[in-house]
Amino acid sequence: MNQSDCTDIPCMKEAGIEGFSEIKSETSNFEFPGEPSSWIFQKQKGFQGLFNWIGVLLFVLFIFLALFPSTFAPYAPEERFMPYEAPSEEHLLGTNDIGNDVLSELVFGARISMTVGFMAALISTLIGTSLGLCAGYFRGVIDELLMGFTDVVLVIPKIPLIIVLGAFLRPSIWILIAILGLLSWESTARVTRSKTLQLREAGYVKSAQCMGFSSYHIMKSDIFPNIIHILFPKFMLATASAMISEASLSFLGLGDVSMKSWGMMLSFAFSQGGFIRDMWWWYMPPGICITLCVLSIALIGFGLEAKEEEHFREGVNTL
Amino acid sequence: MKAYSRSTLLERNTSLENTLLERNTSLENTLLENTLLENTLLERNTSLERDVLLEVRDLEVSFQGIETVNVLSGISFSIKENETLALVGETGCGKSVVAHAVMNLLPPESRVKGNIEFRRKNLLGMNEKEMAKIRGKEIAIIFQNPALALNPVYSIGHQLAEPLYVHQKEKKKTALSRAALALKRMGFANFAECMNYYPSWCSGGMNQRFLIAASTILNPSLLIADEPSKGLDKNA
Numbered sequence: 001m002n003q004s005d006c007t008d009i010p011c012m013k014e015a016g017i018e019g020f021s022e023i024k025s026e027t028s029n030f031e032f033p034g035e036p037s038s039w040i041f042q043k044q045k046g047f048q049g050l051f052n053w054i055g056v057l058l059f060v061l062f063i064f065l066a067l068f069p070s071t072f073a074p075y076a077p078e079e080r081f082m083p084y085e086a087p088s089e090e091h092l093l094g095t096n097d098i099g100n101d102v103l104s105e106l107v108f109g110a111r112i113s114m115t116v117g118f119m120a121a122l123i124s125t126l127i128g129t130s131l132g133l134c135a136g137y138f139r140g141v142i143d144e145l146l147m148g149f150t151d152v153v154l155v156i157p158k159i160p161l162i163i164v165l166g167a168f169l170r171p172s173i174w175i176l177i178a179i180l181g182l183l184s185w186e187s188t189a190r191v192t193r194s195k196t197l198q199l200r201e202a203g204y205v206k207s208a209q210c211m212g213f214s215s216y217h218i219m220k221s222d223i224f225p226n227i228i229h230i231l232f233p234k235f236m237l238a239t240a241s242a243m244i245s246e247a248s249l250s251f252l253g254l255g256d257v258s259m260k261s262w263g264m265m266l267s268f269a270f271s272q273g274g275f276i277r278d279m280w281w282w283y284m285p286p287g288i289c290i291t292l293c294v295l296s297i298a299l300i301g302f303g304l305e306a307k308e309e310e311h312f313r314e315g316v317n318t319l
Numbered sequence: 320m321k322a323y324s325r326s327t328l329l330e331r332n333t334s335l336e337n338t339l340l341e342r343n344t345s346l347e348n349t350l351l352e353n354t355l356l357e358n359t360l361l362e363r364n365t366s367l368e369r370d371v372l373l374e375v376r377d378l379e380v381s382f383q384g385i386e387t388v389n390v391l392s393g394i395s396f397s398i399k400e401n402e403t404l405a406l407v408g409e410t411g412c413g414k415s416v417v418a419h420a421v422m423n424l425l426p427p428e429s430r431v432k433g434n435i436e437f438r439r440k441n442l443l444g445m446n447e448k449e450m451a452k453i454r455g456k457e458i459a460i461i462f463q464n465p466a467l468a469l470n471p472v473y474s475i476g477h478q479l480a481e482p483l484y485v486h487q488k489e490k491k492k493t494a495l496s497r498a499a500l501a502l503k504r505m506g507f508a509n510f511a512e513c514m515n516y517y518p519s520w521c522s523g524g525m526n527q528r529f530l531i532a533a534s535t536i537l538n539p540s541l542l543i544a545d546e547p548s549k550g551l552d553k554n555a
Contacts, residue, residue: 203464203468204468206462206468207460207462207469207533209451210422210424210459210460210462211533211534211537212450212454212455212456212485212486213451213455213481213482215447225470225472225473226471
């Protein structure tokens, strides 16, 4: 909400808004809490906070790699040099079997791996949230149907299905994204539903109903903002698991050969003899990158979850 | 300029609450105050011939659980325009259930029999969509617990302006100024600042007044007030 719309200077003066910071230090017994929207960025204490910050730093690094690969990579990913070269000053992480620079490949692979992770998580969170909201809000028959459908999807084994589909379809990351997204929304749907069941009895939802708002409007603007703090950690953890699934599927050879992700690099290192000939510079970096990226996302997710518990504990401030 | 401390501000607000009941006499025009059921003691304050706004006939409510509990039986009353009806009764005698039955808000495990007519249209047979057209614009309710009835994630200004956006398709600026006006009518001297408050920042009395402002902002023809003066000072 734009504050300037409804705050005019005479009223501010009258209310004593000017010099707000000094006033706060004078009266210690009354404190205005921060705006609810800023809770994501609040600092945490202790080990949890440290891990959280490591996660955030790593994550920012990977995001930069994914967004601006050409500034970090020393060479273009398709440029060719001497194959099987050990790390040197010219090629910090050596070269692979066809003479590509491994560091450049690694940097350019970040975008593909993270795209798959985030897009799949986005799809699964969107589907899970909307189905969970509908099931929890309308209850009754719709709830039974949607939750039954969720149970059916829940028992579909994901990786075998993708292997089967990979045999029939031309492998591409978009199909991978679609399948990973369409098969991993069940837990989000269940969590959203249970929280919606709780919130639909809340006073503000009742009063929104009494103001004559439509069900869609109530779900969108009354229930959804109140469950978004659960969806953030869910989204992050879904991203991490989608990245791991992508890596394992690519390693199995079901990825897109033209889009070289980290999992694809591992797959090539395995099939072209990198493991046997002990070329650690070929298979170690993508493995470490996957681990660190997933770890950073998981750490952020755990931090958000801890924040959510805190958020849950604090009650209505009854002055 | 003189800097007021926060606590003085709050005191100022509480002193303003005193003047509230005086100011909103217009609000009490169509006020079905919460009240009696068992020894039905209904008092009418007008005898003028007007259109019947709300007519409740032989209302019966029961809740079905492991055993069926009859909550209300044989409730009949009618409210004309510009009339105030008060329901008085002990706690738990079903005053709020009547209010919720009129709003069609009772949980699905309840069974409602009888007739509730608003402007000669039966409310009990209506589905959610038809009900949404009547709620807010025609019938509004002020809930008992103001701290729970306000959404914690939105500022007061947004919550007041939201019905105007939805029902009257107001532009942002007019909606916000109307919301500010409603707050001013509720006796907030610092109403412009109150627009940016969140419910958890405010005292119970302040929230109660925000809630009254939110319920009356659409000018409903029937206002159900479920203990509206809770947390407000009585000796105005």
